[in-house]
Amino acid sequence: LGQSNIMNGDFSVNLSLAYKIEQGEVVGRVKDAMLAGNVYDALKRIETIGSDSEWVYSTNLPSIKIDGLSVVVKG
Numbered sequence: 104l105g106q107s108n109i110m111n112g113d114f115s116v117n118l119s120l121a122y123k124i125e126q127g128e129v130v131g132r133v134k135d136a137m138l139a140g141n142v143y144d145a146l147k148r149i150e151t152i153g154s155d156s157e158w159v160y161s162t163n164l165p166s167i168k169i170d171g172l173s174v175v176v177k178g
């Protein structure tokens with residue numbers, strides 16, 4: 104997952120496309136953003152797991168909403 108420190112669980116990854124959510128509604132797209140956090144903390148902060156799914160290589164993954172990850176956007 105992008106740049107990571109496997110032992111500590113820290114990661115950062117570039118997002119080619121993401122969506123901005125306000126009050127539970129998608130209000131826009133976000134391009135050229137970076138997401139950073141700790142995988143162990145992120146797993147504790149999962150708020151929602153979507154009923155949709157998408158194949159990523161050999162794994163079928165649903166969309167998830169995680170609270171508290173850092174997002175950096177090109178200004």
